Amino acid sequence: MKKSFLFLALAATFAFSTCSSDVDGGYSCESCMAQEVSVEICDNGDGTYTPTVDGVWQTLQESELEGLTPKQLGDSTCEALNVLSNPL
Secondary structure: OHHHHHHHHHHOOOOOOEEEEEEEOOEEEEEEEEOOEEEEEEEOOOOEEEEEEOOEEOOEEHHHHOOOOHHHHHHHHHHHHHHHHOOO
16 A cells, blocks of 8 residues: 555656656566656566656565556556646
């Protein structure tokens, strides 16, 4: 729960984002970029994933993704950041 909130909070700092998908060296990565802050989530190919937000990363086990694919986690993080960065 704490990790999900962290990514949602960080995602809120994005006003306008673009998303992309890369396959580099066997790793599959999803990324978003907005207001000079980047979010990237890579499948390490061994049941672990590495989310990186503005250069800060950690390794997660597949079970910690709470049933989301890396793409879904990246998309929801970027959407949450967009929502949080646009005050009412």
